[in-house]
Amino acid sequence: MSTPLDPSQIATIQNYDSEKRYQYLLKEVVANREIWILTDEHGCVMLNTEDDDCVPVWPNREFAEAWATGDWESCKAESISLNKWHSRWTYGLADDQLAVVVFPNVDEDGLVIDPEELDFELRQQEKKQSR
Incomplete structure (x- = not known):
C-alpha cells in the first residue's frame, strides 16, 4: 500500500515530462506492488490516439483520481496488484x-507503449529493487 502524496509532491510530479513520469511510474508500481486504472460501469476506461486504443495507467491513486473529472467524474480509481498485472x-x-x-x-500527455514493453520494464525494475 502506498503512502498518500501531499499536494506539493503531486504538483511537482505532474510537471515531469512524459519520460520522467514513466520512470517514476516504474519505481512506484514496483515499490507499492500495485498499478492504478480508472473504471466505470462498462469496465476499464480507454483512451484513443490516432493509432491505438489505450488503457491509461497511473502509479498512485491520487493521479488516477485527478483524471476522474468532466466526462469521467463517475469513474473510480482501482488498483491492480502487480502480480495480477x-x-x-x-x-x-x-x-x-x-x-x-x-x-x-x-x-x-503520456507515453504510449505495448503492454509487453511495460511488463518487461516493470520486471527489470523489480530486479533492480531486489538487489
Missing part, C-alpha cells in the same frame, strides 16, 4: 491489441 493484464491487453498510455497528465 503480470499474470493477466499484460496478456489480455496484448490479445485485445490494446496499448498502454503510461501516467498521462491532465493535458492527456
